[in-house]
Amino acid sequence: MLPPPYFTAGLVFLGYKQAGAWSLAVGHQHSSPSSPPVLCSSVPGLVPKQLRFCRNFAEVMPSVAHGLSMAIQECKHQFRGRRWNCTTLSHTLAIFGPVLDKATREAAFVHALASAGIAFAVTRACADGSATICGCDMRRRAPAGEGWKWGGCSEDAEFGNMVSREFADARENRPDARSAMNRHNNEAGRISVSQLMYLRCKCHGLSGSCELKTCWFSQPDFRLISDHMKDRYDSASEMAVEKHRESRGWVETLRPRYAFFKPPTDTDLVYYESSPNFCEANRETGSFGTQGRQCNVTSHGIDGCELLCCGRGHSSRTEWRNEKCHCIFHWCCYVSCQECARIYNVHTCK
Template identity: 75%
Template sequence: MPSVAEGVKLGIQECQHQFRGRRWNCTTIDDSLAIFGPVLDKGRKLRNWTKRRQAREQGSTPPAATRESAFVHAIASAGVAFAVTRSCAEGTSTICGCDSHHKGPPGEGWKWGGCSEDADFGVLVSREFADARENRPDARSAMNKHNNEAGRTTILDHMHLKCKCHGLSGSCEVKTCWWAQPDFRAIGDFLKDKYDSASEMVVEKHRESRGWVETLRAKYALFKPPTERDLVYYENSPNFCEPNPETGSFGTRDRTCNVTSHGIDGCDLLCCGRGHNTRTEKRKEKCHCIFHWCCYVSCQECIRIYDVHTCK
């Protein structure tokens, strides 16, 4: 469970990095680990709205079935799989270890060695954790399960061989290789691309023996249907410009913007046309650093002045 919690935190942190310059910046309501719970519910009345809004940096929480929610589920599920897999390889968990299944015939000049990371086990734990509550016959559960699996599949798709050379005088007569996960930033970058190209779906209802069941169908038949590696959603996103407890939006007031950018992080777009305020800040920074042989660095402390621009 510590690895599961660490994985959810990792997913949230990566989400906040990927969306740091957007109107929705992946700020959670109460900074809890309930990323698969009420924090994603659209239409839920947020308790202590004013208190939480003042306590948190300006940001927003994604409604239930938007592409933002799709990304959160995918990155959090991937984070759990990643953290559990890494924990197993590091030996911090007693119920798992290295992957011994990748023992096919080695290539010329290399052999299996080290500790191959058991991503299949990490994915299994993530599936048990993240999908446990998605057992309802409705569109919301179908969407969440699909996006959870898309995040986990990204981990498996990005596994790669890492090798270490062995030999006299730095030669590489023999290479020892093992399977390893990528840096989690690569997972975040990949899923961010999937967010940008997420597939819009429509909800269909049909009766089965257990009652009415909701399923998802691609909205546009002329487009290529989504695969298990794509993100899906069926509700349009709000613009996240103004605070709205109905949609979970905190708005963008007081958010720091980039006055020189013409992109979404620029003051024009991020501030939704309301304009921005400018103030100066004094910051202490290390400067005039000198390397002394051997072996330390000495620095002076400088005061530098910066202009900070925030949305009105």
């Protein structure tokens, strides 16, 4: 195991178990973009191709870990009010437990967001100088517009996508349906990052007159990317598995289950197995159930007490909480606050 401070955000990678798909796996090591070089041979669970990549691109491995840590946090945010709330486990490589072993839309979302997270973090590290083996994208220069010119550091999404593709897809080389699904969803996540890049500008001129702007291509905030992937989750395409023989043997591919639906595009998420209902705790599926979860008594959505509690009903209680209030800024430079007691109604699933 690597001693601190080699990995401070948690190294996460995509993989397979002997009998099926791994969810995400995380080592007990930690990393950050400013960490010392990674000792690749000490990182548990890497397949040979990932190990070679780690050795060849050790400088970007902390960014890989950081991107996947971001993806896990965004998963928790996006599913915070749903029956499956992206619960993670500690002290295990498969941090989501068995939940993502099946080829469900949850697995599709996590793989896509994780691959997007790698691409995003590596691209950002290249632009801010944290990684010296890459830099700005000098190729993405179209004719400048009226009142602005190219400048700054356009982020090199192509390099970030390459790192994500080489690392996250390293395990997806089997001729089976799950590998095909993971490859598709991984690429969907990466494409979304590239498509959401925008022209960011800085004004120049006297008194903020913005007589001239310097512009460059930038990635959006990662929250916008996770919002986009959550929309893709909600509209994910159900597929069917087809098995046919090729020169290398039997190969499984995916096709749309329903011919009257529009076929998925490269940016759509795909899955081919139904999700558990996540209402009750189940060790086999990895479901923690929803008993004891807080629900929104006024909502008619999935976070509402009726749906989140799966019709079992809910309990209500009153809580007193001490909070800072009546805060005043004093020149210069501190803030003083009073402490107020407030009453909250808390509703939890039976």
